[in-house]
Amino acid sequence: MKTGTTYLVRYASRRLQPLLVALAALLLLTGAARPLWADTTVGVITVGSTKDWGYNEAQAVAGKSLKQIPGVKVVVQDNVPETIAVTQTMQSMINFDNAKVIFATSYGYFPFVCKLAPKYPKVLFVHCGGDYIPGKTPKNVATYFGDVDEVEYLSGIVAGYSSKSGKLGFIAAKPIPQVLRDINAFTLGARSVNPKATCTVVFTGDWFQPVKEAQAVNSLADQGIDVVTMHVDSPKQIILTAKSRGIYVCGYHFDGAALYPKGFLTGSAWNWAPIYKELVTDAMTGKTYPHSIMEGFRDGVVKLDPFGPAVSPAAKAAALAVKKEFMAGKFQIFKGPLYSNGGKLVIPAGVVYHDAAPTLDGMNYLVKGVIGKISWN
Numbered sequence: 001m002k003t004g005t006t007y008l009v010r011y012a013s014r015r016l017q018p019l020l021v022a023l024a025a026l027l028l029l030t031g032a033a034r035p036l037w038a039d040t041t042v043g044v045i046t047v048g049s050t051k052d053w054g055y056n057e058a059q060a061v062a063g064k065s066l067k068q069i070p071g072v073k074v075v076v077q078d079n080v081p082e083t084i085a086v087t088q089t090m091q092s093m094i095n096f097d098n099a100k101v102i103f104a105t106s107y108g109y110f111p112f113v114c115k116l117a118p119k120y121p122k123v124l125f126v127h128c129g130g131d132y133i134p135g136k137t138p139k140n141v142a143t144y145f146g147d148v149d150e151v152e153y154l155s156g157i158v159a160g161y162s163s164k165s166g167k168l169g170f171i172a173a174k175p176i177p178q179v180l181r182d183i184n185a186f187t188l189g190a191r192s193v194n195p196k197a198t199c200t201v202v203f204t205g206d207w208f209q210p211v212k213e214a215q216a217v218n219s220l221a222d223q224g225i226d227v228v229t230m231h232v233d234s235p236k237q238i239i240l241t242a243k244s245r246g247i248y249v250c251g252y253h254f255d256g257a258a259l260y261p262k263g264f265l266t267g268s269a270w271n272w273a274p275i276y277k278e279l280v281t282d283a284m285t286g287k288t289y290p291h292s293i294m295e296g297f298r299d300g301v302v303k304l305d306p307f308g309p310a311v312s313p314a315a316k317a318a319a320l321a322v323k324k325e326f327m328a329g330k331f332q333i334f335k336g337p338l339y340s341n342g343g344k345l346v347i348p349a350g351v352v353y354h355d356a357a358p359t360l361d362g363m364n365y366l367v368k369g370v371i372g373k374i375s376w377n
Helices: 004-030 055-068 084-097 107-119 149-162 177-193 210-222 236-245 273-285 313-327 358-362
Strands: 040-045 072-077 099-104 124-128 141-147 167-172 198-203 227-231 248-253 264-270 292-296 302-304 345-347
Touching: 040 055, 040 084, 040 273, 055 072, 055 248, 055 264, 055 273, 072 084, 084 099, 084 107, 099 107, 099 273, 107 124, 107 141, 124 273, 141 273, 149 167, 149 177, 149 227, 149 248, 149 264, 149 302, 149 313, 167 177, 167 210, 177 198, 177 227, 177 313, 177 358, 198 210, 210 227, 210 236, 227 236, 236 248, 273 292
Parallel strands: 040 072, 040 099, 099 124, 124 141, 141 292, 167 198, 167 227, 227 248, 248 264
Antiparallel strands: 264 302
16 A cells, blocks of 8 residues: 555646646647657557447547647557457557557557567557556657546446346456456445445457457346446447346446437546556657656546436435545545455455556455355356
């Protein structure tokens, strides 16, 4: 756990980042800062379709926002698997498109990014979700991600209020720490308003498995689960299957309300644009860029989707009350005593972890109330 001083310094820097991004963009627009590169090509690589109503579309939207910066050209390549194919795509962007900044946005791209980066020291490689380690990770690599726990907790509150059975479902790709944090935060939010609520988790084994995702929704619905959510790249199939079964859904990555207006409760949606703009403007002006960015709800990097018509006034009030505490920095999700679903004490009484605590980045458990085991399928 971070010391109070360390946390306050990091918290202050996170509060100032939006202002710094805006200032850098203003300097570029006014000519007050002379760019190192008059023209810059930025490559954005996604593992799935940029029309997936999910993770990849959110990244592509952020990439398109860079076109607001004078002199910036954006090249997007989607459906690139987490194999040597991403290395080939990055090389093509560098050698043929003259890309000077590349956003490799899928979790499994990181080893390929770290291997290629030393061969192109003048290119900035940016990865989503990787763990930057000073002295080990190449110096021309930057990583970014967002603390979505708080919004997942709010979604859990809404789900807990909306469920008649008290049975919730969570469909996830892989049991990596970021995903486990989401499952646990959602479950804790639901149980804060309904202590008897349970959340059954299904791991599909990969980020985009529409057939398995649909099967999971049907299986959960057959078990009496009446609210589902997810952490997969494209929530579209899950939302549409939930619609066909007449159960509620909380979204992830991207606002999916248009797919299921009556049954979409709320959800968490990414706003990666400020991070994209910060790193690109830093690179263009020769400014020292941050190697590791972790931002969240209070930074505007993640937001709560609007409430759907099925959300009760009581659910809205409860969620908004906790949201107010989150925004004021007065509420923390992960605090002791907290037990895993196997009965192990994972956070002792009196211990409180802020959302930026490094300990949470190594989460390897499911909390009490989650039905299921960590499985890679």
